[in-house]
Amino acid sequence: MRITVQGEERECPGGTTAGEVLAAQASLAARVNGAVRDLSQVLAEGDAVEPVTFAEPAGREVYWHTSSHILAQAVKRLFPEARLGVGPAIEEGFYYDFDLPRPLEPQDLERISAEMGRIVGEALPLERREVTRGEAEERMAAGGESYKIELVRGLPEGEPISLYHQGEFVDLCAGPHLSDTGRVGAWKLLSVAGAYWRGDQRNAQLQRIYGVSFPTAQELAAHLERLEEARRRDHRRLGRELDLFSIQDEAGAGLVLWHPRGAQVREIIEDFWRREHRRRGYQLVFSPHIGREQLWRTSGHLSWYRENMYAGLEVEGQHYLVKPMNCPYHILMYRSATRSYRELPLRWGELGTVYRYERSGVLHGLLRVRGFTQDDAHIFCREDQLEDEIVGVLDLARYMLASFGFTDYEIVLAVRDPGNKEKYVGSDAGWDAAEKALVRALERAGLPFVRAEGEAKFYAPALDITLKDALGRGWQGPTIQVDFNLPERFDLSYVGPDGREHRPFMIHRTVLGSMERFLGSLIEHYAGAFPLWLAPLQVRVLPVAERHAAYARQVREALGAAGLRAEVDERDEKLGWRIRHAQLEKIPYMLVVGDREAAEGRVAVRHREQGDQGSWSLEELVGRLREEVAASGPRP
């Protein structure tokens, strides 16, 4: 028969497998007519075959999936009474869920890992067997695999059901898989965590083992090094080391204390934010932290957001609640006067601090807190302005994020579930108009996006933008929602050219998300080494000996007068020691001043990354640093 291997036609005998024609390649699996298959797949006349390697996501998925089976086999050998949950490949590795008679301890992972080594050594072939539903159920029942039985019963009719055998181990699995267990080179079991069966809190909690594997020990080591780098960049660690912020039991979980250094960075970002918003026709407002219960009843928060709200307090017989969002206040401001179509759009921004009850298990440094400041804004506009307003927000977001070195995004357009329209508020026409405006705005901005049906909140279609940082990790970035709920509930209107009342559209948007979360991601993105415009302390002046302190202070004054943030380290320690400390604090510039410098009115410049820059005059220093501040920051 004739088949095509990597674009080349070839003649081969019937019964030839994909693995045989790809034998020369380091193939993990085969792509047969576009679908990833086992190497043992028997080819048919006219098939087109391509190798699948570890270099591509599909290859890693196969590799990690098989690794998870090896993990499961090892666990079954050590814990015969274990029942299997699911064990897929994930973005960076794999996991497998188990129902075990006792909690796993760290030493168990070592034992399991060692058993995996034996299984790999045995190079057990993985064999795919297609079975009937009854056979699959029977087989799983024989092993006492109650979770697997549930999975079999849930499989759609008509789909082939396959079991994969490797040695004494059998798993219900669609595949594909590596040809044998010996093909997994190096692996590491990383952690154990609880996970609900099928992700549902009401179900049993299983023990999930996470791991990762690679063809070679070197690749595994490199991966573990990347994980280590992520740990080094952890904003919680850097926040303490650089004295940026703290979160303390005594103040309360999830409540951030901004120390002077962290507050300085935040102030720079907020100043930039305000300037940029004013430049783009926003007006800035303020609203209070608490409000009467009636307000939250009108807004609907008491019915759909209550579990995230704090109980509140009693004032002169009135019940007040702490705000979890700023929008109701902005709406009251809108409603405080009769609005004409001529005033629209109104763009109102606020760095508004809100409080939300988050369950204790989800709190995480600055990324998930209970009190945070949103860079919030609400745009009230007419339908014919909707698209331009969204384009404006996208442009603002893109500009602001680029200023912080974020240029990679993933955009999700969350829209209604078309099969379940009744669970959303607002009119069909409104949703259609909003979705059309969002899509057209994205197209005009030239931004690719993914449409996610059923992901919209009940009151609004939305754009959710995820940022990629220096390590390629994703962070929640801007969100834009077209709200159909609040204008309705507060009966907002404007008077149109026809003299009649019309309902305005309301866009709810945030660019940075919250100051807390954004700063957290920024710290990790820059690994704590902020560019000059953001660095809380830009310069540290280091007098060589005590007699140079006066000159050092003079230098600091000159820098301060030029708008630069500088400090003198007058501690009675050797220069090398003070340089070391400045380096660890990631201060961009160190200025060494001794006899030579004091005599000539110059400074010896050391940069935190580039090292010794030689001797500069004071004017040169101020000029160059100001230039760098401007160049490293946003450009209007």
Place this chain on the structure above:
RNA sequence: GCCGGCGUAGCUCAGCGGCAGAGCGGCUGAUUUGUAAUCAGCGGGUCGCAGGUUCAAGUCCUGUCGCCGGCUCCA
């Protein structure tokens, strides 16, 4: 909230039934320092908190608060 792990000096951590420790940081003194750690000395702890077991509890048990890894959820 749930599962597991962990709370010992400001920080990083050792000690795991028998007199609370180390390094770094801090303070004092000496030193007057030239590009990533000068030397010496001194402080510093209800061993997260509350109960319990024991002659004796950082150490074992229970509860609680907090942190970490996940699950679920979100800016």
